[in-house]
Amino acid sequence: MNSVFGRPAFMAVDWGTTRFRAHLVAEDGRLIDSVASNDGMSSVKKGGFETVLSRMCAVWLERFPGIPILTAGMVGSRNGWREVPYVACPAGLPEIAGGMVSLKLAGGSPIHIVPGLATDDAAADVMRGEETQILGLDASDAVVILPGTHSKWAVVRAGRVETFRTFMTGEFYSLLTHHSVLRLLAEPPTDDSAARAASRLGAAAAVTDGGLLNLAFHARTGVLAGRLKPQDVEPYLSGLLIGEEITKARRLVPPDLPLLLVADGVIADHYRQAIEVTGGTVSLANPERTFVDGLLRIARHTKETGRVRSH
């Protein structure tokens, strides 16, 4: 495991609500090894976090005793391993690294939990995990789009997160396709190009005046009237919700900043297409890579400054 890379620098753990992902990271940032499971925060009992981590990463911890661990995401929330207070925006690398809370595993490894961010305005918006991906981009001035259950749009200026907004896009998609009347007419998409066309149709609808409450219903009337196939329902709703997110978010962010999209696969496809439909271009970054790069920057900064809070 260390024949090519030498001794790894640290373990990077992305610990969200539903997923656990860990990487063994080399000094130069390359991934030596990775593991993943569904041991997200919501399925770990209070007090059970160390057990899950020790089980998932047993081989690494045994081979590299005392290796530092950096983790970010819902693991630092009230119902996570240890609540780490939000850092207030605007915030960059020093503020985020300085807000970490550190514990020690039974085996001797220090584990550093990255804080989330909170906006300092009336919206009091919050994020946990995405701040690490934004750091990983190392962008000076940009609008960073992080799609997800709760998508984030972050305004970055001079390398600091100035403010951000949450959109419940992924959750609305899940609600509509799993629990609403629209699911009754839906069938799983079978053809990629048909799905892309239906998603584009949804995004184009989103820029009209109808509003989500009416335009979502078009998925039903469209199938009843034969304008949409049952296989179009899910991609239409995906395009509609993403289009709505983009249309509304772009009214809230400065128009002069470049758009950076942290996404891959079908999600990246649907966002790129919806951004085209609403007018604009976007650069793409890989979610896993930006997460590890964020922790790498934090690790280097911490090494340089030597400042970590212990509890």
Next chain:
Amino acid sequence: MNSVFGRPAFMAVDWGTTRFRAHLVAEDGRLIDSVASNDGMSSVKKGGFETVLSRMCAVWLERFPGIPILTAGMVGSRNGWREVPYVACPAGLPEIAGGMVSLKLAGGSPIHIVPGLATDDAAADVMRGEETQILGLDASDAVVILPGTHSKWAVVRAGRVETFRTFMTGEFYSLLTHHSVLRLLAEPPTDDSAARAASRLGAAAAVTDGGLLNLAFHARTGVLAGRLKPQDVEPYLSGLLIGEEITKARRLVPPDLPLLLVADGVIADHYRQAIEVTGGTVSLANPERTFVDGLLRIARHTKETGRVRSH
């Protein structure tokens, strides 16, 4: 039962997806007796509609053999008692009455099922049940608002439904308060005036630029930041969704027509308040009364013209 009113004119049955309501109606429209249950279309097996009706209305059917029955709602849909084809807009009393489908119960009573309406445009929107309430208003020129799981906004000109649009307001409310992350922070409202204030806050948010996907999340961040109480979450979301419906719907309907709201109780309260917030006034009509009045107009029209389709 008939000592005051004489022989009843007909039975009015409002048979929707989740509820069954029946009234014994006098010649002059007064309600002699009423029954209700949760035997909505979705809980009745194919072929079981006559059994439910006979059981629920056994006393009336025995006392007034051969009494005509008029019914409207999802009972006329594909999964209802008998599919009654939609009548195309624009449509008024003659078109709707002319589109009824009639059957005969084993006991001899004729039952007439009122057709739903479909718009004749690309949206191909549909309604079942609300057309009867609109007829019951007997309005010449108005925008009729019918809140519900799937709210309808109908444009009435010269007494005919010209077109209409559906908004999934009630269903979104149910999804967010029963299945979303927002339910985790919510507690049932305990104070009417606090609930009204939270609903007003939601309606005021709806007219801003944030959009539903972001503004719904404010229910969560609001509680986390202490700006909202857990008891405010549900009325805030109600006001937000109703405000969104009203804002978007008013862009689609003619601005010069008076608004008629078919609602009562808390729903009527929240709609009136949200219409005030977004600017405007509205007149109120009782949902049950307008339904019976609609069937009464159809019954009288049918008696005069004698035209009913039998199948």
